[in-house]
Amino acid sequence: MSLKENLDRIRERIIAASLRAGRDPAEIKLVAVSKTIPVEVIKEALTLGVTSLGENRVQEFLIKQPVLDRDIEWHFIGHLQTNKVKKIIDKVSLIHSLDRWPLAEAISRAACEAGIVARALIQVNVAGEATKYGLSPAEAEDFARDAAALPGLEPCGLMTIAPECDDPEDTRYVFRQTADLARALKKSVQGIKMDILSMGMTGDFEVALEEGSNVLRLGTALFGRRY
Numbered sequence: 254m255s256l257k258e259n260l261d262r263i264r265e266r267i268i269a270a271s272l273r274a275g276r277d278p279a280e281i282k283l284v285a286v287s288k289t290i291p292v293e294v295i296k297e298a299l300t301l302g303v304t305s306l307g308e309n310r311v312q313e314f315l316i317k318q319p320v321l322d323r324d325i326e327w328h329f330i331g332h333l334q335t336n337k338v339k340k341i342i343d344k345v346s347l348i349h350s351l352d353r354w355p356l357a358e359a360i361s362r363a364a365c366e367a368g369i370v371a372r373a374l375i376q377v378n379v380a381g382e383a384t385k386y387g388l389s390p391a392e393a394e395d396f397a398r399d400a401a402a403l404p405g406l407e408p409c410g411l412m413t414i415a416p417e418c419d420d421p422e423d424t425r426y427v428f429r430q431t432a433d434l435a436r437a438l439k440k441s442v443q444g445i446k447m448d449i450l451s452m453g454m455t456g457d458f459e460v461a462l463e464e465g466s467n468v469l470r471l472g473t474a475l476f477g478r479r480y
């Protein structure tokens with residue numbers, strides 16, 4: 254399948270899932286996960302109307318970012334080392350992977366130095382998988398309150414990665430609990446924004462969308478198997 258066919262198919266599936274869920278497909282953002290994908294292939298995706306790209310490694314991001322279009326909206330979706338925050342802070346639109354307190358402090362510091370407000374999503378690990386980063390739902394409220402109080406850092410919502418399952422229905426509870434948590438935080442943490450739910454990858458994005466996701470992070474569905 255060509256990139257164009259893949260993208261058309263993704264768009265059809267987003268529309269169909271939105272209709273099923275009684276949602277407006279226009280409110281669903283597609284972040285094309287371009288990790289490991291060569292710049293030439295990414296450029297083709299951009300000509301097809303992709304506007305947001307997600308990378309998970311600082312090194313790779315810093316190589317690709319300068320050679321690609323200036324008005325790409327960049328999303329940082331991977332585990333981020335505190336000593337690398339400075340390198341990306343003013344180059345990304347959203348950090349999806351705020352997963353621990355020292356990172357919140359590092360983002361705050363770097364953003365203040367750069368004179369910007371950095372937007373970030375709190376990553377939650379609903380299934381409690383030892384192999385995944387993120388806060389437990391129980392830790393999220395105190396974390397969100399403290400993070401929202403830091404200068405230069407604006408928490409905007411939640412991100413989660415569901416366990417790999419053969420049947421995406423098995424991950425529905427993860428997305429539902431994340432959406433519930435976002436609603437609870439919005440109520441309990443004064444002034445916090447919880448507008449963004451980054452949930453859903455190639456294997457489970459329709460279920461995530463049905464449960465309230467408005468940012469889908471898709472790699473394989475668009476680019477095929479990674480290099």
Ligand SMILES: *Cc1c(COP(=O)(O)O)cnc(C)c1O
Pocket residue numbers: 286288309330331414454455456470471472473474
């Ligand atoms: C790689 C990656 C994705 C994309 O995964 P696919 O299954 O290829 O769509 C999404 N989110 C994160 C955090 C990733 O690292």
